[in-house]
Amino acid sequence: MNWLAISGNALLISFVIYCIAFLIFVLAITGKTWSNRDAEKHSRKWGSAAYILSAVGLLSQIIYFFTRWYGGGHFPLSNMFEFMTFLGLAIMAAFLVMYAIYRTPVLGVFSLPVVVLMIAYAAVFPNEVQPLIPALQSYWLKIHVSTAAAGEAFFAVGFAAGLMYLLRTVNFDSKEARDRKEQRGVEFTLFVIFMLVAFIGSVFTFNAAGYEAKFTKESIVKSNDGTQNKVAQSVTYVLPPIVAPYQANLEHMDTFLGMDKPLFTAPSWMSGENAGRKLNTVVWTVLGGILLYGLLRLILRKPVGKAISPIMKGMEPEDLDEIGYRSIAIGYPIFTLGALIFAMIWAHKAWGRFWGWDPKEVWALIVWLFYAVFLHLRLSRGWQGKRSAWLAVIGFLVVMFTLVGVNLVIAGLHSYSGV
Known part of the structure; x- marks a missing residue:
């Protein structure tokens, strides 16, 4: 049996299912604007259908992961293709957890495109199973990379909630200097x-x-x-x-x-x-x-942000703020374990030192410090609402630079992950 062929087909199926689920989530929230009947019932009905379909897509992607593991002979997190597909899997799992708690269909409209982008971005890289270099031949590969990706997945959901909050609360019709500054910030995020x-x-x-x-x-x-x-x-x-x-x-x-x-x-x-x-x-x-x-x-x-913002009508900003905070609060300790503690243990075993100022190590530390500041300002200084949302959005942009920019532009000991 060709396990790698099964793996590739399962990933393709999950990608298609995610795209369909996204469209159903869009139907769930847009129906509230044109349906003259029970808009809330319409939203719950189609939102639940999209949620179930998303879970089916996640199951298909899990099949992809384990069949690739079995067919390839090693844990499939050794290059950019494998890592980005796993990150997409983790983001979908994090989204399903947060949706089960808050039942907010609009969260799917913003979270599923992130998953689709991660998988599409992974497809840019060679998808052949490659032999592990000596530094990766360790059980710490499973522990370090999977937990780091899980933490980043919750950061991605926090990003989606933060961006939704800004689209809901920024006054796109205002000519005030402060409002125009916020408008430009949203537009720049969308431009990225x-x-x-x-x-x-x-x-x-x-x-x-x-x-x-x-x-x-x-x-x-x-x-x-x-x-x-x-x-x-x-x-x-x-x-x-x-x-x-x-x-x-x-x-x-x-x-x-x-x-x-x-x-x-x-x-x-x-x-x-x-x-x-x-x-x-x-x-x-x-x-x-x-x-x-x-x-x-x-x-x-x-402006694109102004065009998108009407779909956020009816959403409670407080709910979006809570989703963003809870996602980051869950992801932060997981990221701490995976990207710092487990990473340093593996670095000591592989290279004989816990820390070496490698670019990927430095940027992982920057991400950790950034979200530490986010939680400190949130809990100690009462930074909620727009300030919290901006930090959630900026934080994930830093995460994406760590994943994409550092791997592909800056040379270092982690350069193998861009091969």
């Missing part, structure tokens, strides 16, 4: 989401078209006896190379919109043969986000 969507879409589009550009770059490699040798390394782009690697030779480049060579070269201080490709990815992500956001603004003829 659109950048991720644009990146995923562009990678899938160019992969489907078979686009490729290839460079060769000479690097200095030290041998075991200490001698230095020049080695030619190949760098392949799947996105058109706006940015070429520093001091690299163009071997082959498919033409795109009349562009048959890179527009400029990566700066000299960006070391490593993949530095130019990473910068090129960042450029494409920003440009794609600007294009996508600009198109939506043209279609809606108003």
Whole structure:
């Protein structure tokens, strides 16, 4: 039996189910605006149907996880594809827990897209089962990564609740300086989401078209006896190379919109043969986000946040505030165990030290400190409402930079997770 094929099909099924469940959640809340009958009954009926369907999707994704584990021979959390799909699984599980408590269909409208984005983002990376490098051949892989992802999953639900709170309470019609500042903050948050969507879409589009550009770059490699040798390394782009690697030779480049060579070269201080490709990815992500956001603004003829905010009518801001706080309060101790305590134990076993200022370690600590400040301000200073919501939104943006930016842009001991 081909367990890996079963695993891939189960993941695809869960992805489709999540998309359908999202649409049903949308129906559950929009029906309240156009139904002349019992709007609350309509919301409960369709919300419950979407909740059950989401649970079925989670079951399918759990099947994906265990069949990949069995077919691959090791715990499937060793690369970006496996981690991001597991994070999507964890976010869905966290959402189901919070929904069972609060029964708020609009939470599904904002949480399920996060899950769908995580799985779609995972699909950007190679999905082949790869042999574990020596540092990952430990039972601490299961303990550290799974608990860290579980904590981040609850942070994601807190982010969704925080963003909903802001969409519900920010006055998008006001011209006051404070309100305009809040409006710009919401728009920037949505723009960051659109950048991720644009990146995923562009990678899938160019992969489907078979686009490729290839460079060769000479690097200095030290041998075991200490001698230095020049080695030619190949760098392949799947996105058109706006940015070429520093001091690299163009071997082959498919033409795109009349562009048959890179527009400029990566700066000299960006070391490593993949530095130019990473910068090129960042450029494409920003440009794609600007294009996508600009198109939506043209279609809606108003700020995106202002266009979305009406679906939040009828939601109690206090409920959204409570959901955001509870999600982070649950996720914080789990993240503390997984991302700090268990991580340091594993680091000592793998590298002989508890802490080494590796970029991923530093940013995990930043995330932990940020949410520690969030809880302190919430419990000791009474920071509720908008201030709490802004912290929940900013905190998860920091989490996403730790997951995406640090893994793919900054070199470090955790770089294997971006392979």
